[in-house]
Amino acid sequence: MSFKGFAGKFVDEAKLNPNVGTFSYILHRITGIGLAIYLIMHTWVLSSAQDGPAKFTERLGSVQTPLFHLLELFLAVAVFFHLLNGVRIVAADFLPLTRRHKELFWVVMALFITVMAWTIVAALPKLLGH
Amino acid sequence: MDVSTSSKSTLTWFLQRITGLLLVVFLFTHMNINHLSLGERIIDFSLVNSRLAGSFGWKVFYIMFVPACAFHAMNGLWGILIDYRPSAMIRKASLAVLWLIGLALTYIGADTLINLFEA
Numbered sequence: 001m002s003f004k005g006f007a008g009k010f011v012d013e014a015k016l017n018p019n020v021g022t023f024s025y026i027l028h029r030i031t032g033i034g035l036a037i038y039l040i041m042h043t044w045v046l047s048s049a050q051d052g053p054a055k056f057t058e059r060l061g062s063v064q065t066p067l068f069h070l071l072e073l074f075l076a077v078a079v080f081f082h083l084l085n086g087v088r089i090v091a092a093d094f095l096p097l098t099r100r101h102k103e104l105f106w107v108v109m110a111l112f113i114t115v116m117a118w119t120i121v122a123a124l125p126k127l128l129g130h
Numbered sequence: 131m132d133v134s135t136s137s138k139s140t141l142t143w144f145l146q147r148i149t150g151l152l153l154v155v156f157l158f159t160h161m162n163i164n165h166l167s168l169g170e171r172i173i174d175f176s177l178v179n180s181r182l183a184g185s186f187g188w189k190v191f192y193i194m195f196v197p198a199c200a201f202h203a204m205n206g207l208w209g210i211l212i213d214y215r216p217s218a219m220i221r222k223a224s225l226a227v228l229w230l231i232g233l234a235l236t237y238i239g240a241d242t243l244i245n246l247f248e249a
Contacts, residue, residue, distance in 0.1 A: 005214070006214070009213075009214070029210055032203075032206045032207075032210070033207070033210070035203065036203040036204070036206065036207055039199055039200070039203050039235065040231070040235065043235050043238055043239055046239075046242060047238045047239075047241075047242050049175070049178075049242050049246040050241075050242060050246060053175035053176075053179070054175075056174075056175045056178075057174040057175045057176075060173055060174060060175075061172065061174065064172050064173065072165065076161070076165065079157060079161060080161075083153070083154055083157055083158065086150045086153075086154070087150075087151075087154060089147075089150075090147045090150060090151060093147060094147070118166065119161075119165070119166060122165065122166040122167065123165070125169045125170040126168075126169075126170060129170040
């Protein structure tokens with residue numbers, strides 16, 4: 001599977017069915033892949049505790065620079081979009097809400113914006129602090 | 131469609147939703163304690179250790195969190211992969227790789243949690 005084939009599938013789906021369901025499906029996949037890759041890196045960083053507290057603090061410190069704190073906002077976008085949209089998917093699957101999935105998408109977006117506003121405010125001390 | 135394949139994919143579909151719901155609770159709590167409520171505090175060994183050593187509950191929390199994450203991530207990647215209709219050989223090879231990564235993540239995570247933070 002080439003990258004063109006991978007991305008082309010999304011373009012085809014978006015052209016064929018341009019609505020919020022397709023948009024959220026594409027975003028759910030892209031954030032999901034990103035989070036899976038992040039999970040592996042995250043486990044690698046934290047497993048440095050195996051080499052002692054000093055190594056753990058050192059390696060964790062190397063990913064807590066202002067640049068990484070900024071990048072963490074993108075991580076939060078992926079986490080909270082995937083999390084909230086995932087709740088919408090489960091609600092549509094398990095509750096009789098399949099026909100209302102489009103309205104649910106806008107509920108998800110409202111919650112997403114609220115949580116992201118909270119995240120950005122919470123990140124300000126670190127972004128501005130050092 | 132082969133019945134065994136169909137019931138297996140129904141099970142993984144179901145488990146993806148169950149682990150997803152667990153992750154809503156786990157991940158939101160995790161993001162809250164490590165990103166949303168620390169202020170300027172940088173995360174270091176003493177912070178993580180004081181949390182994990184101070185409470186059996188946090189260890190149980192993370193030991194459940196790690197395999198739920200590993201399963202959800204690897205099963206999610208599998209779901210994306212099979213949408214592209216790969217050949218049987220690629221399917222088998224990638225299934226093995228995903229299992230390997232998932233089990234390695236679970237083992238490394240659990241080992242770190244159990245052995246390297248004071249009980």
